[in-house]
Amino acid sequence: MNEPRTLLSIDRVSKSFGRVKAVEDISLDIRENEFFALLGPSGCGKTTLLRMLAGFEPPSDGRILLDGRDITRTPPNKRPVNLMFQSYALFPHMSVRANVSYGLEMERLPAKEIRSRVDAILTTTELVSFADRKPEQLSGGQRQRVALARALVKRPRLLLLDEPLGALDKKLRGAMQLELKRLQNEVGITFVIVTHDQEESLVMADRIAVLKDGRLLQCDAPRAVYEHPCDRFVADFIGVTNFLQGKATADGVLTSNGVKIAGKVPNMLSPGVATVAAVRPERIRLFPSPETANRVAGTVEALAYQGLDLQLHVRTPLSDKPFLVRVTADAVDRQPVSAGDQVELGWDAADVRIYAD
Amino acid sequence: MNEPRTLLSIDRVSKSFGRVKAVEDISLDIRENEFFALLGPSGCGKTTLLRMLAGFEPPSDGRILLDGRDITRTPPNKRPVNLMFQSYALFPHMSVRANVSYGLEMERLPAKEIRSRVDAILTTTELVSFADRKPEQLSGGQRQRVALARALVKRPRLLLLDEPLGALDKKLRGAMQLELKRLQNEVGITFVIVTHDQEESLVMADRIAVLKDGRLLQCDAPRAVYEHPCDRFVADFIGVTNFLQGKATADGVLTSNGVKIAGKVPNMLSPGVATVAAVRPERIRLFPSPETANRVAGTVEALAYQGLDLQLHVRTPLSDKPFLVRVTADAVDRQPVSAGDQVELGWDAADVRIYAD
Amino acid sequence: MAERSPGTRRALWLVLTLVFAFLYIPIAVLVALSFNNAGLPTAWSGFSLKWYASLAGNSAILSAGLNTLIVGLISTTIATLLGTLLAIGVEMRRQFGKGLEALIFAPMIIPDIVLAIALLSFFSMLNVTMGLQTIIVAHVVFNLAFVCSVVRARLKNFDWSIVEASADLGASAITTFRRVTLPVILPAVVAGALLAFTLSVDEFIIAFFTAGAGKASTTLPIQIYSMIRFGITPEINALATIVMAVSVVALTLSQRLNREVIGQ
Amino acid sequence: MAPALAWLTALMVVPCALVLTLAFFRRGIYGGIEYTVTLENFGLVFDPLYARIFLKSAYIAGTATGIAVIIGYAAAYAIAAAPRRLQPVFLFFAVLPFWSNYLIRTYAWIVLLNREGLITQLLRWVGYTGEPPSMLYTEGAVIAGLVYNYLPFVILACYAPLSRLNPELGEASRDLGASSVTTFRRIILPLTVPGIAAGAVFVFVLSIGNFVTPALLGGGRFQMIGNLVYDQFLTVNDWPFGAALAIALIAVMLLVLMAQSQFADRAAGRTIEARGGADG
């Protein structure tokens, strides 16, 4: 692959609503043909950022460049960018078909082409039988699909999707994810997607940006973000993590009750500084081999059946909170554990991440 | 535990909108203090059913009983039932606090009690700093939390939640799930919840009902639904499943290309009938022991990293679609596989479900 | 949410300026004439307050003015209430026959004179005492329809789920109306009320027919229409000027009061 | 709802029905009623003269309606776009002139427009010497007078739906590539058609029943249809025929209005059997 080209540059953009700072000094490059996910807690500024990219909200500060051209003040209809609204913003007076056709009509495409493209996207989004209904006659998920279809059918250079699949069931969501991927690959659309479904972002995105309180915390490939969160917040936000508080040592963390956790300490953390060690539940083995760097005994407090796996809550001397351990149902079938059992847990030093506390 | 008491009976309820049959002949009992989840594909009638329970939509047919009393025609404000709307339905002219207080004011509670209950729920839903904002000044997730808070604060006998957590990130969703469980246990509220998050329903619900096209397919405990889906649709809808088509034999399925799958055949399926065998990906072991009832060789086509686990796509002679196999990242660390590898897969006869096709 | 471009903003201000100029040019003439020395609206013949003085001495006009205000305020209040409720009722469940639709439009299109004569005949058949009360009742008939129309126009884009939410939270229909529906559609209700008041204070035929025999129920339009035989004297212009001035003062005060009481 | 319907039934339906049934009787020689049932009044209604008057007044009222709707909608749009707290003030000032009296306002127009009026004097003052323009006693003057007097009603009616239009809909349209003009035409306008329709109905029904403006600004050169009914009742003292004319008039207008209301519903995207909860 060639060096990826930058499609959109967000250059030190900020946005305030009165005293509320919704977006603060964010710089980001979105690459051509990339699938880019925006993650962050509710209210962190994701929608606001997308609205600025689409051109509805002038940034209070900063610039937005598309293909190197400053489009900060370009009106929405002059940008090759489309936004699917979090609240859908369907035209209530138009049928599903009319809603979806609208954007293509604006491009003055031939009626035949409009018809065929609209038919195609209605088929993909399983809306064919609702084509003549008005939005108010649809279910929540159906409305969301109309909004999605309306944005997708335009095939813009850059498509901004604000929680596009949140109201869909897993099956349909899977199908829609495939469709988005197909559009990315076949049509060459660049996507920026807001999602609360972590699995979705981890599976689909080429890169993920994590926002908090209007600021950008980390921007990287999903696996990198998952495996190497830049700080405690990100580690906590993405996936599930066990945190162990203590003080930094040369080669790990000494917890408050004197247990040593082996792990790589970042350079900036000098020994003695308050730190926190993080371990993912799926990195923890039951009954580890004796060479395992970190080992601890505990009592199983609870088992939560999670469909695919079991999550064990194990009481250990390491912290007040139960340690979370994820094991496959299959593994448990072979070596049964139940509440009250004594177990030994273990994990490698390489699986420990250490952060300032 | 005593025999659970029935709180709400849905008795052969149907609802049509013109020619559209949104709900068809559904009968269900919701038990006192139960956490009941409604699942089903988009447009299957979940919202419509809840709206009938809340009293907004008179059923076209059938009755609804609360504590044995017929409330089919009782107006919404006379029912000890609250609904959190899928579209939130926040009062646009009221602040967050006023929205949340509203329901308690209707009960003419003392101002002090209102204040303290509202404060408490605003804290739980992390809305304290937004108490004075109007809904239009909130982010999507914040709005959803206001809707949730407004419903929860009432502590009704029966709380209907229509996708209450869909717009929240995983962390916040987890916290809210805990809060719902707490209310169920401490306050004794009965919940009916619509969710698209399967994990959520599997983890939280006491029972799950699966709907399709307005009809009830299965109603059972989560584990029962997951492990013993009543038909192919449910098996496919809940979780991920590998389907293998073929004909019924006495003790399993003979696939079209002559492979025998061992499994228990339901009585109603006489040999020779077109059937489908279903196996969950997490039930499949790599390199199984020789005693394993079902074994097949295949080639790894792809590995999808899923944060916690790896999903292998394995090409086998069993069907045209790749076989999905779920393994823990940890297991793969110990016994690495990569695309192109030859592997052997195996699963027990007890893990096979067989349905009419 | 999103802001408008400066070009658009300028265009909108231009529209407002032009429209208000159009509305106020004749009003400027009217006000000027109230200070004109001469009685005929032919030419300016010097500044004078004499029409204000003679107005002060004209009890017929003053009492008619007061009657008009009473009729206007009361009929507007009743019509706004009834019309709004009607609009909500009709729009909430749109499953009505043409009959109801016709009933709601009828007061607007029945020729004034028919309604006037019908009401008068009806009242005298029933031996109802005529007076301000009969004018009010009659004005409510047509005002109700006008208010209903305006409010319905607003309700076509109304999100009914908030009404359901209110009922769900335990509010009675009345509470829902008072605390949810009304505040949300208030701009339209205010618009309807302004319209009703405007119609009422200018209405002549129906008022004339439903008025009692006596000054106690003579309204300003009745008074003014009868004065037309001699051309309108600037006294009426003076009265109109005062009415408008008082209204502006009242609005200013209420705005200030609002700001002080409610804050913001 | 019930109280309003009761009010209308008791104070409109019953009294008007009583008067309108007179259409089936005959004028007495001295203007009283002769109680013999006849349909002849309805026959008289079909005189082409009345159709002509109806068309003419519909044309004048229609033109006034069209102009008032355009100006009024623009004004309402601008008001709805103004800062929230200024909006009621603008509305108030839009109706304030109309709390003076109709006749006085009309006279003010005469003062402005008559051949020796202010405008002519203004023209003379800037050096114009020709024949003064004749602006009064024409169709145009009547239309202008009607537009002037009923403009605030359109503003009020259009403001109602414009005041709380979900701004995201406009944004969505712009986002999909529509210019602001197209967005207006295809999104904003259809969603506010109910207001326009209501405003149009107001101007039209008030204009077609108006008798002051045609008499004063139109020089009495033509009558509105409402006048015809007025004349039958008051000048001719022929209540039966007046009632028949009124019934015909009401019937025609009702048909028009009900068509309009259906159209407004359709334009705003409302459908029967729909339920609440649409976004916005």
Add this chain to the structure above:
Amino acid sequence: ADLVVSNWDGYMAPDAMEAFKTATGVSGEVVVHATNEEIMGKLVASGGKGYDVIFVSSPFAEVLNKLGLTEPMDHAKIPNLANLYPEATKLPHDVGNSFSVPYTWGTTGLCYRSDLVKEAPTSWNDLLVPSDDLMGKTTMLATDRWLLAAGQLDKGFSVNETDPAKLAEVKDLLISAKKNLLAYDDTTFYSKLVSGEALMVQAWDGWCNYGIAEKPEIKYVIPKEGSDLWVDTMVVMKASQNKDAAFKFINFMLDAKNHAWAAQNIDYKVPNKPAMESLPADFLAKFPNMAMPVADLVKFEQLRDVGNAQRDYAKIVSEIKAAQ
């Protein structure tokens, strides 16, 4: 109040009711109506309840009587009837004042700007077929009967003509006259003369006087074809609860002094001999038509109720208004 009188605004002394109370001890109030038609409609629809004395023009008084809404005049209670000119007690619409008493009377003619017209008008034709300099500068009365009267008089017909053929002629004449008119106007025509907007108008004599008062160059002339004799009258309602007071009031209005007030302040002739004789000479000089001899006045034909022909009149007016 013990007495309710409905009159046109300004058609009697503002303090008349107070003076009446001082004189008789009966208190009352005056309410106003704008037109004959409207008060008629109201009286017919309500049976006249609440009203005692009504001022209306004679054809309307005639109809009120035929509809049985008027109370016969009790002459014994109205001694001042003696003040009326004898001619005024024999007016065709009510010979012997059985149900009405005339209050004012006069003619309908042409009122014009003597300083601005090339030639003083002498005929209805000067209005109906105006000379070039009058094009677009004339007005006619808008009220049906008087509008038609101009045509009827011009054609030499009766002002109560009911022959359809003759009425058709009148209609054609008036339609052809329409294009030359500035406007139909029966309220502000005199101010149009004052401003110069109109140069010649069809006018009631008294109303022309208002113009003359403002601008002495305004003159009134009765065309050579003649005029109608209009009479505004007082009637007492049968439904009145205060009939004695009503007759007292009529008697009071017929008092020479009071009636003279009307003549002098509303510039209309009154049928009251002593009142007319009391008018000052300069007043009569200023408004020459006030000095018209009663004998000349009563030569003219009075407008009468025309029964069902009223329909034809109204339709003709409609056709004139509908004509281009």
